[in-house]
Amino acid sequence: xxxxxxxxxxxxxxxxxxxxxxxxCDSCGEWNSITEEKVEQSGxxxxxxxxxxxxxxxxxxxxxxxxxxxxxxxxxxxxRVSGGGLVPGSAILVGGDPGIxxxxxxxxxxxxxxxxxxxxECFYISGEEAIDQVRIRAQRLGVASTPVKLASTxxxxxxxxxxxxxxxxxxxxxxxxxxxLEDVESTPxxxxxxxACAYELIKLAKKKGFVLFLVGHVTKQGAIAxxxxxxxxxxxxxxxxxxxxxxxxxxxAVKNRYGATDEIGVFEMQDKGxxxxxxxxxxxxxxxxxxxxxxxxxxxxxxSRPLLVEIQALVSQSGYSAPKRAVVGWDSNRLAMILAVLExxxxxxxSSQDVYxxxxxxxxxxxxxxxxxxxxxxxxxxxxKPLPSDMVIFGEIGLSGEIRAVTQPALRLKEAAKxxxxxxIVPSSFGKEKKLDTMSYYEIGNVxxxxxxxx
Numbered sequence: 001x002x003x004x005x006x007x008x009x010x011x012x013x014x015x016x017x018x019x020x021x022x023x024x025c026d027s028c029g030e031w032n033s034i035t036e037e038k039v040e041q042s043g044x045x046x047x048x049x050x051x052x053x054x055x056x057x058x059x060x061x062x063x064x065x066x067x068x069x070x071x072x073x074x075x076x077x078x079x080r081v082s083g084g085g086l087v088p089g090s091a092i093l094v095g096g097d098p099g100i101x102x103x104x105x106x107x108x109x110x111x112x113x114x115x116x117x118x119x120x121e122c123f124y125i126s127g128e129e130a131i132d133q134v135r136i137r138a139q140r141l142g143v144a145s146t147p148v149k150l151a152s153t154x155x156x157x158x159x160x161x162x163x164x165x166x167x168x169x170x171x172x173x174x175x176x177x178x179x180x181l182e183d184v185e186s187t188p189x190x191x192x193x194x195x196a197c198a199y200e201l202i203k204l205a206k207k208k209g210f211v212l213f214l215v216g217h218v219t220k221q222g223a224i225a226x227x228x229x230x231x232x233x234x235x236x237x238x239x240x241x242x243x244x245x246x247x248x249x250x251x252x253a254v255k256n257r258y259g260a261t262d263e264i265g266v267f268e269m270q271d272k273g274x275x276x277x278x279x280x281x282x283x284x285x286x287x288x289x290x291x292x293x294x295x296x297x298x299x300x301x302x303x304s305r306p307l308l309v310e311i312q313a314l315v316s317q318s319g320y321s322a323p324k325r326a327v328v329g330w331d332s333n334r335l336a337m338i339l340a341v342l343e344x345x346x347x348x349x350x351s352s353q354d355v356y357x358x359x360x361x362x363x364x365x366x367x368x369x370x371x372x373x374x375x376x377x378x379x380x381x382x383x384x385k386p387l388p389s390d391m392v393i394f395g396e397i398g399l400s401g402e403i404r405a406v407t408q409p410a411l412r413l414k415e416a417a418k419x420x421x422x423x424x425i426v427p428s429s430f431g432k433e434k435k436l437d438t439m440s441y442y443e444i445g446n447v448x449x450x451x452x453x454x455x
Contacts, residue, residue: 006038007036007037007038008036008037009021009022009034009035009036009037010034010035010037010190010191010192011025011027011028011030011033011034011191012033012034012035012189012190012191013025013028013030013033014027014028014030014228015191015228015229016028018034021034021036022034035186035187035190037185037186037190037191037192038185038186068087068088068258069088070082070083070084070085070086070087071085071086071087071088071113071120071169071170071211072085072086072116073085073086073109073112073113074112074113074116075108075109075112075276076276076278077251077265077266077267077276077277078109078251078265080263080265080305081238081251081252081253081259081263081264081265081303082236082253082256082258082259083253083256083258083259083260083263084259086170086211087211087235087258088169088209088210088211089205089206089208089209089210089211090205090211090212090235090236090257090258091201091202091205091206091212091214091233091234091235091236092211092212092213092214092234092235092236092237092238093176093214093216093230093231093234093236093237093238094106094213094214094215094216094238094239094240095215095216095217095218095237095238095239095240096218096239096240096241097218097240098217100240100241100242100249101240101242101249101267101269101274102174102215102240103126103129103134103137103174103215104137104141104273104274105240105249105251105267105274106124106172106174106213106215107124107134107137107138107141107143107148107172108141108143108273108274109170109172109213110122110123110124110146110148110170110172111138111141111143111146111148113169113170114146114147114148115143115146115147120169120170121149121166121167121168121169121170122147122148122149122168122169122170122171122172123148123149123151123163123166123168123170123171123172124148124149124150124151124172124174125151125152125153125159125171125172125173125174126150126151126152126174127152127153127154127173127174127175127178127179128174128175128178129152129174130152131150131151131152134150134152135150140271140272140273141272141273142272142273154178154179154180154188155180155182156179156180156181156197156200156201157181157182159173159179159201160200160201160204163204163208163210164204164208167208168208168210169210169211170210170211170213171201171205171210171211171212171213172213172215173201173212173213173214173215174215175214175215175216175217176194176197176198176201176214176215176216176230177189177194177216177217179193179194179197179201180193180197181193181196181197181200183196184196189217194230195229195230198214198230198233198234199233201214202233202234214234216230231255234255235255235256235257235258236253236255236256236257236258236259237253237254237255237256238251238252238253238254239251239252239254240252241364242269242362246361246362247268247269247270248266248267248268248269248277248280248283248284248361248362248363249266249267249268249269249274250264250265250266250267250363250364251264251265251266251267252264252302253303260303260304261303262302262303263302263303263304263305264302264303264305264307266280266283268283280305280307281306281307281308281309281415281419282419283361284307284308284309284310284360284361284363285297285308285309285310285419287360288310288360290386290389291386291389292386293380293381293383293384293385293386294312294313294314294315294377294378294380294381295310295311295312295313295377295380295386295387296310296311296373296376296377296380296387296391296393297309297310297311297373297391297392297393297416297421298310298311298365298369298370298373298392298393298394299392299393299394299412299413299415299416299424300365300367300369300370300394300412301367301369301407301408301411301412306408306411306412306414306415307363307415308392308415308416308419308421309359309360309361309363309365310359310360310361311357311358311359311360311370311373311374311377312357312358312359312360312377313355313356313357313358313374313377313378313380313381314355314356314381315350315353315354315355315356315378315381315382316353316354316356317352317353317354318352318353318354323350323351323352323353323354323355324354324355324356325339325354325355326354326355326356326357327356327357327358328357328358328359329358329359329362329363329364329365330357330359330364330365330370330374331366334368334371334374335355335357335374337399338371338374338375338378338397339355339378341375341397341399341401341447342375342378342379342447344401345400345401345446345447345448346379346401346447346448346450346451347451348379348382350382353382355378357374357377357378367406368396368397368406369394369395369396369406369407370394371395371396371397372393372394372395372396372397372403372425372427372444373393373394373395375397375447375450376393376425376450376453379450379451379453379454380454383454385454387453388423390420390421390422390423391421391422391423391424391425392412392413392416392421392423392424392425393424393425393426394406394409394412394424394425394426395425395426395427395444396427397447401446401447401448402445402446402447403427403428403444403445403446403447404427404429405427405429405430406427409426409427409430413426413436413439414436416439417436417438417439421439422438422439422440423439423440423441423442424439424440424441424442425442425444426441426442426443426444427443427444427445428443428444428445430443
């Protein structure tokens with residue numbers, strides 16, 4: 001029976017579907033993001049067909065499994081984030097702000113794999129740039145002589161036909177929002193196009209066994225544009241983070257079926273591309289000045305990697321009735337909670353004080369283990385008394401003022417000792433852990449004891 005076409009209205013930001021057009025999306029709150037899309041439907045229900053389904057064969061949980069030989073990229077930070085290397089047949093979605101360096105990073109990955117072995121074919125397909133533009137970037141990165149195969153097209157059918165006859169190891173699509181499938185009656189970048197194009201490319205990647213990289217645009221809120229189902233379709237989702245004013249770039253895994261999530265890789269943007277940073281703690285602390293009030297070093301964990309960063313706080317007299325709270329690199333709600341605990345449990349008064357908090361180096365921290373370091377930095381700035389320059393701090397603060405234990409304290413302190421730190425403020429529960437002889441420890445069980453440091 002012939003198919004009939006129906007019309008639906010889809011939000012191009014979050015993928016919500018509406019029966020009629022409206023100016024504002026109720027799901028994500030965006031204005032003028034709802035567009036009309038045609039949907040092909042069969043004229044009969046699938047339950048009315050005469051063809052019956054096949055029986056599914058179930059197997060036991062125990063049994064032989066297929067082993068994957070991971071593909072090494074030659075870039076240790078990439079291999080770390082991916083879980084030890086790229087898995088053949090996997091689909092990887094890479095998102096990040098415009099101009100952050102996504103295309104640069106993927107071109108370096110393709111060049112690194114292509115020059116590693118002669119029998120590995122790497123395809124870079126750009127839908128946003130012309131061939132000459134990509135060649136100029138390759139010359140700037142010093143990888144123009146590598147055997148990477150380059151093409152510029154947006155037609156997915158042509159890409160599928162070409163890859164069917166080839167034997168690629170890595171295929172990079174830059175970007176998925178520019179790809180177009182003529183069977184779908186909507187514009188490139190729409191929810192229907194992104195979903196259909198990604199499905200066809202991922203299906204071929206699973207069939208042929210090559211690694212597929214999909215570059216995804218992000219919205220102004222930082223989420224990958226298009227339907228949320230795109231992140232469910234791929235095996236790995238990587239976010240490339242960083243501030244344009246800083247030369248550091250963080251590649252963060254938020255989903256990985258073949259490795260740990262929340263793993264990070266640290267890069268430094270230079271004239272000749274992205275350089276991997278093997279010891280990011282030393283780099284983040286390189287410009288730190290000692291004996292300054294409002295500054296302390298937090299020993300954190302990002303994925304499986306210990307990371308030391310400087311937390312800076314500035315408390316000043318407010319000239320407004322409502323004091324200002326400005327936070328860069330941390331959760332502003334978390335700061336409000338810490339200030340409330342310090343007021344209720346320690347007797348400090350921030351009602352007439354502006355509080356500014358910054359994570360030096362452009363890094364974003366989300367773990368609650370930074371609570372104690374933030375509290376110490378705020379009190380240090382308020383009292384104008386610096387903390388010891390050779391001290392690291394970590395611990396979670398509860399609403400009743402207790403200092404809670406955090407994960408992997410020994411790994412945090414081992415990284416601190418390697419960089420020359422000789423003392424640490426830790427939760428009182430740390431007494432059960434194995435201590436290093438080269439460090440002195442100050443165990444704190446309640447925030448009320450923080451006052452003793454500044455009296």
